[in-house]
Amino acid sequence: MRILLIGEFSRLHNSLKEGLIENGHEVLLVSTHDGFKAFPTDLSYQPRIFNKTGLKWLVKVIYKLSRISLIQLESAWRFYRFLPKLMDYDVVQLINENSIKTHPRLEIWLIKKLINRNNKLFLLSCGADYSSVKYAAEKQFRYSILTPYHENPANKKQFQFVLRYLKPSYKRLHEFLYKNISGVISSDLDYHFPLIDNSKYKGMIPNPINVDKIEFKTSGVSDKLVIFHGINSQNYIKKGNRYFDEALLKIEELYQSKIEIIRTIDLPYKKYLEAYNNCDILFDMVYAYDQGYNALEAMARGKVVFTGAEKEWLEHYGLEADTVAINALPDVDYLVKKLSMLIEEKNLIKTISRNARDFIKEHHHYINIAEQYLKTWKSE
Numbered sequence: 001m002r003i004l005l006i007g008e009f010s011r012l013h014n015s016l017k018e019g020l021i022e023n024g025h026e027v028l029l030v031s032t033h034d035g036f037k038a039f040p041t042d043l044s045y046q047p048r049i050f051n052k053t054g055l056k057w058l059v060k061v062i063y064k065l066s067r068i069s070l071i072q073l074e075s076a077w078r079f080y081r082f083l084p085k086l087m088d089y090d091v092v093q094l095i096n097e098n099s100i101k102t103h104p105r106l107e108i109w110l111i112k113k114l115i116n117r118n119n120k121l122f123l124l125s126c127g128a129d130y131s132s133v134k135y136a137a138e139k140q141f142r143y144s145i146l147t148p149y150h151e152n153p154a155n156k157k158q159f160q161f162v163l164r165y166l167k168p169s170y171k172r173l174h175e176f177l178y179k180n181i182s183g184v185i186s187s188d189l190d191y192h193f194p195l196i197d198n199s200k201y202k203g204m205i206p207n208p209i210n211v212d213k214i215e216f217k218t219s220g221v222s223d224k225l226v227i228f229h230g231i232n233s234q235n236y237i238k239k240g241n242r243y244f245d246e247a248l249l250k251i252e253e254l255y256q257s258k259i260e261i262i263r264t265i266d267l268p269y270k271k272y273l274e275a276y277n278n279c280d281i282l283f284d285m286v287y288a289y290d291q292g293y294n295a296l297e298a299m300a301r302g303k304v305v306f307t308g309a310e311k312e313w314l315e316h317y318g319l320e321a322d323t324v325a326i327n328a329l330p331d332v333d334y335l336v337k338k339l340s341m342l343i344e345e346k347n348l349i350k351t352i353s354r355n356a357r358d359f360i361k362e363h364h365h366y367i368n369i370a371e372q373y374l375k376t377w378k379s380e
Helices: 012-022 053-066 070-085 104-117 130-137 147-151 153-166 168-180 189-195 241-255 269-276 293-300 311-317 332-344 346-363 366-379
Strands: 002-006 026-031 091-094 120-125 183-186 201-204 225-231 259-265 281-283 304-307
Touching: 002 012, 012 026, 012 366, 026 070, 053 070, 070 104, 104 120, 104 168, 120 168, 120 189, 120 366, 130 153, 130 168, 130 189, 147 153, 153 168, 183 189, 183 366, 189 201, 189 311, 201 366, 225 241, 225 269, 225 332, 241 259, 241 332, 259 269, 293 304, 293 346, 304 332, 304 346, 332 346
Parallel strands: 002 026, 002 091, 091 120, 120 183, 183 201, 225 259, 225 281, 281 304
Antiparallel strands: none
C-alpha cells in the first residue's frame, strides 16, 4: 500500500511510518516537525517566514487588527505547494482535526483537494479535538486538561488553544471531516471515551513505540535517584506540572542526600531524550487516564513514569496499580507519598522499570501496532 501520513504529535506518525515500512509498505510523512520538538519529516510545511523573530511584531499587529494569522496562512501556502506530490495514495491519515495547522476554512479547502486525489481518508484522535474538548468541557471525566480552567476561569488565556475547538469554525471543520473520513481511530483511553458512541469510530489502537531504537536501562541501581521533570511551557497548567513542582520542593527537603532533580523547559526532542537519559523517575503529566507518547517512550527506556495510569487503564490491560507506571493525581501529598515509597524501596523501582519495558513490547510494539492500523484501514 501507498500511505500518506499528515501531521505529527510526539513522534506517533514517525514510529507508525517505521512500523509500516517494516511491513513492506510505502510511506510519506508530511508535517511541521511538531514545532520546537523538531521531529523528522519527509516534507515540511512549517512556517519559516513569519516565525522569524524580526517579524513577530507584524504577525501580532495583523492578528490584532484582522484576527488573521499570517503563520496559519503560511502553513496553508506551504502545504498547497506540496499537493502535486500528495496524490494516488491508498490511505491518507490526518494526525488530528487541525493537522495542516491553518484556519478551518483553508483546512477544509485543502483537505477537499486531498480527498479528490486519493482513496481513503482516516483521522486520528490523539490530541485536542472537538470531541475530546467537548467531553472535557461537559465534565464527563473525573478530571481532564480543562480541570484547571474549570477551577479558575481566570486561566482562560492559557486554554485558548484547546477551547478554540469549540468555536463554530472548528466545529464546522469537525463536521466536514466526519462526513468525509472512512473512520476515526483513538490512540489512548483519553480519546477513546469521547468517541465510544460515534458511528465513524473504529476503535483504539495504542501508540506505536519503536523499541528497536530504544535502549533499555534498569532504573534504581545508582546510589542517588535522579528525578526528571521536563516541561513544555505552553502546557504547564494544562498538564498539571505545578503539582510535580510542589511535590519536588517537599521531597527535596525530606531526601536531599538521596536524590538529584533535573528540571528542563522547552527542549527539542533530541535534547529532551539526552536530558532524561540517566534519570530513574520521570514526571509526565497529571491530567490523564492513559499514557501519551512521551510517557510510553520513557517507560520503554526503563524509567518509572508518573503519568495517567487510572483504574480504567489498569482494567483495560489487566494490571495492578504501581506495577508498570505510577498514576499521577492532582494532589501534592499523594505525589509526595508515592515518591517517598520509591525512594525508600529502590527494589520496587527496579521491578517497575523492567515491567514497564515488557509492557511496551507487548502492547505498543511499533510493528504490531502498524499491523493493527493496516487491518483497520483495509476493513473499510
